[in-house]
Amino acid sequence: MIQKKVLSSSDESSEDEHVEDLMDKQKLVQAKANKPTRTSVSAEVYGQFNKKGQFQPKKVNKSEDAIKRIKQRMSQAFMFSALDEHELAIVIDAMEEKKFKAGDFVIKQGDDGDVLYVVDQGQLDCFKVFKKGEPEKHLKVYQPGESFGELALLYNVPRAATIKAKTEAICFSLDRETFNHIVKDAAAKKREKYEEFLSKVELLKDMDPYERLQIADALKVQKFNKSDYIIRQGEQGNTFYFIQKGDCIATKTENGTEKEVYSYKVGDYFGELALIKHEPRAANIVAQSEVIVVYLDSDSFRRLIGPVDEILKRNMSRYEKYVKK
Known part of the structure; x- marks a missing residue:
């Protein structure tokens, strides 16, 4: 028998509830208490002293080979799928190559995050502690062409998971400033549009909110x-x-x-x-x-x-x- 699946928006859900889904309440309290310069987990606010129009594109010198590799990896990363050619060029210019040895920590859950990464070579393990006091769980292995670390930039929250190099790895990093001005709006709109759908799919009820956000990108x-x-x-x-x-x-x-x-x-x-x-x-x-x-x-x-x-x-x-x- 074919069953009909109906998705409906909840009038009672709020932005605060959505954000608290991304962090457990204790983390949220700690973030607000200990990080006075980052007391909100909402998107970056632009005003008199933080004008979006003042953005000056960053340019990191790199070889033609590196540019070619970045273009290839960005075409595989869902995060950048909504960018036009001009925006892609700005992002490519701003990216920096980072090398890691097997066993190196790239990011750690709970830390502040100022960059996201796109994997160029190697494999990286993703671990997450779901409840304080419980052992961390292995979620997945990141492969070339995938990106991670964007959640901290999208919502101005601590890192949601730990990423550790499984093998020697090369990643391209993108800074918060470029991400906020070029990538963030397109990525956030797409995620907000589809994350609500995914949260209502019974098959996916047990997914972590961060996992659902990744699916929304895809x-x-x-x-x-x-x-x-x-x-x-x-x-x-x-x-x-x-x-x-x-x-x-x-x-x-x-x-x-x-x-x-x-x-x-x-x-x-x-x-x-x-x-x-x-x-x-x-x-x-x-x-x-x-x-x-x-x-x-x-x-x-x-x-x-x-x-x-x-x-x-x-x-x-x-x-x-x-x-x-």
Whole structure:
């Protein structure tokens, strides 16, 4: 049976609640008590003494080879997908090459953060302590083309996780000033737009808010015309979708006849089991008007976060529910 998934915004949620999701309350209190110059975890505020228009682009001398490598890695990093050519050029100029030996700490959870990193070579482990007194948990391994450290710059909060070089590694760092003026607005708008969707997906309920923000970066947009098939019954599934605009129906073909079995509207989602099961699609999804969807494939999910079944196992009852479907 196909179940309809409805996503709705909560009128009771506030910016403060969203930010507190990113840090446990104790961390938030400590940040406010101990960091008088950074008493808010909201976005940077620009005013009389902090004018955005006063920004002077930073330029770090680098070889043509380094520029080529940065361009390649930025094309792979979801964080920079919304930038135009001029903005990309400014960011490339500002980036610095940083080298790390195996075992080096790149960032530590709880520290202040003034740069983000894009991985060029090597692998880096990501660890996080979810509750004080508990051992840290290994979340994932960062690979070339991925970025990390942006959360501290987006929300002006301490580092949300620890990153340690697993092998010798080379990263390109980007400073807070350039990030705030060039990258931040585009990245924040995209994340705010999609993070609410992701927080309502039952399959992803046990994800850390930081993990959901990473997934929001990875979402892609696709348009369909009326009568287009978004997915087809029987094909292998590896992608799940959110409807951003338009209406769809689910149909099933039985004995040569295609019958409507369900309908979907803006805010609904479908195909999420593709993240955990690589099984043929159980039905068709057909656009009933011009439709815009945002989607995520299972390969991108694994590259960013790891296997979704490991996330589900944080809540075994939910895991058992999905594996039995």
